[in-house]
Amino acid sequence: MAGQLSVTDFFEDFLKKQPLLVDKKVLQSNYAPQLILHRQSQIQQIAAILAVSLRREKPSNIFVYGKTGTGKTVVTQYVLMKLLESASAKNIPLKTVYVNCKLKKIADTEYRIIAELAKNLGKSVPATGLPTDEVYNIFLKALDSTEQIVVLVLDEVDRLVDKTGDEILYNLTRLNSSLSKAQLSIIGISNDVRFMENLDSRVKSSLGEENIVFPAYDAVQLVEILRERAKIAFRTNALEEGMLEKCAAYAAREHGDARRAIELLRVAGEVAEREGSEIVKSEHVDRAEERIEKDTVLEITTTQPKQSQAVFYATLLMPADGKKIETGNVYEKYKEICAAAGLSPLTQRRVSDLIGELDMLGLINAKVVSKGRYGRTREIYINIQTDMREKVQGKLKEELGL
Ligand SMILES: Nc1ncnc2c1ncn2[C@@H]1O[C@H](COP(=O)(O)OP(=O)(O)O)[C@@H](O)[C@H]1O
Ligand SMILES: [Mg+2]
Known part of the structure; x- marks a missing residue:
């Protein structure tokens, strides 16, 4: 395509061709599919639990869990949509509130999330400044303003608890005792399959009245x-x-x-x-x-904290001559990098933890091996294709200001 003419030809040719993709939004992540396959059992379980709301009874709280992309969000939203349809056809006062807790600025503090919930019920709360108790009160009043059942979905609730602790779940599950007209049910959804294990036992039993698992x-x-x-x-x-x-x-x-x-x-x-x-x-x-x-x-790579980036960079700088990379060597390199980047080096133990995290992220493979009486060490393998390595190294160098 040297001159102007050939570009025009190119556009003409382009328009003559039938596009392959005729409806791209169907493949976008927020598309709600008409047909949900292989989730009949989960759909039925959730529907069976929520159905009592059509008799104006409070449904049990539900804890939904499974790995990412197993249909938790899409199935929950589908059942709620159907429930709302039935409720409105029968004039039953039912509301649903859906929040995705991975969103920053909405679910990073207890204050913000309760304010968001109040907003969903039509009550605005200033972005900061009130005591948290007061925000709860506003939410409570909004809930209890009329006789209704409210189903609250906290999607990716594990992220919320990471940020704020599990107190908030305790508070939410206990709200019913302060309500006189309304009833509140909670559906917590988690991508982290082991999330429940670490919760306070009171929260565990109140949120997980019903558990529904989504297999891969x-x-x-x-x-x-x-x-x-x-x-x-x-x-x-x-x-x-x-x-x-x-x-x-x-x-x-x-x-x-x-x-x-x-x-x-x-x-x-x-x-x-x-x-x-x-x-x-x-x-x-x-x-x-x-x-x-x-x-x-x-x-x-770019969203990791500086310390992790330094550890990752150190790992990538290890000679790639097929020899095993050992934690000790990475640590020496890491200290050099810290000195150059103006970071204060962490202890070897902390660095070892960070190596574990990099492993969890899939950037490296760190296998713990026993070295007999010399204790244990990690053997590290890099999980990045060779042609990507340079690019990642460049990025890290830039991020660390080297
Ligand atoms: N059973 C299914 N049938 C049709 N589409 C599905 C099904 N399960 C998941 N999807 C689609 O896959 C993507 C991920 O599903 P999602 O519900 O967001 O997963 P999760 O919340 O478990 O991470 C979405 O685009 C969703 O529409
Ligand atoms: Mg989801």
Whole structure:
């Protein structure tokens, strides 16, 4: 495309081609699918618990848990939508309030979240300044202003508790005793499967009156979920045989994650479209996977605290000659980096914890090995593709001001 004319030709050609993706929003994360597959049992369990609200009784609190992308949010919202439909058809005063606790500025303090809940019930609270008790009172009044059942969904509630502690859950589950007209039920949703284990036992028993688990999908189920979406998102015959299976296989590698599967399908479609391909092929899925992988690695890298970045950088600077990387060597390098970056170095023990966190994030693999009477150490392997390493190293250097 040297001159102006060829660009025009390019645009003309582009317009002549039928787009592969005809309805891209179907593959976006906030799309509510018409058909939810393989979740009949969870839908029924939640519906059965909430149904009593149609007889004006308070439903039990529910704790919903399962790994990311297992359909917790979509299923909960679907059942609530249906419940609201039935309630309004029968003139039953029912309200639902949904908050995603991962949102900053909404759920990072007890004050803010209760203010947000009050706002959802139509009462505004100043952004700061009131005593927390007073904010609770405003919320309580809003709730109890009329006879009604309110179902409160705290999605990604584990994030809330990380930030504020579990006192807030205790307070919320106890609110009913102060209500005279309204009744409050809580649905807590967590991506962290072990979240409940660490809660105060009073909170555990009151929030988890009912527990519903969402298992990961298997690859076959993911293919079916993808096929439903693909039917709407792509023009007919746009997909190469076997490419949905490939998306599903990638998405099932860690745990069957529908979000990941759908994202792969979307990015594969975009890659194919940009290349001017007539159909979306398996190789486009490979490229999509690479792209998503790279984006995630960079995103995780740049959002870590400085100390973690220094530890990660030290690990990446270890000689890549196939020798095992040991914690002790990383620690020496880390101290040099701290000196250069003006950070005060943490103890080796803390650094060892940070290495564990990097492992959890999937950036490295740190295997604990026993060295007999010399105690235990970690053998570290780097989990980043070689062609990404330089880019990540560059980013870290920049972040650390080196
Ligand atoms: N059973 C299903 N059928 C159709 N789409 C699904 C199903 N489960 C999940 N999805 C889709 O996958 C993505 C992730 O689901 P979501 O409910 O957000 O997962 P979670 O809340 O468990 O992390 C969403 O786009 C959702 O629409
Ligand atoms: Mg969710």
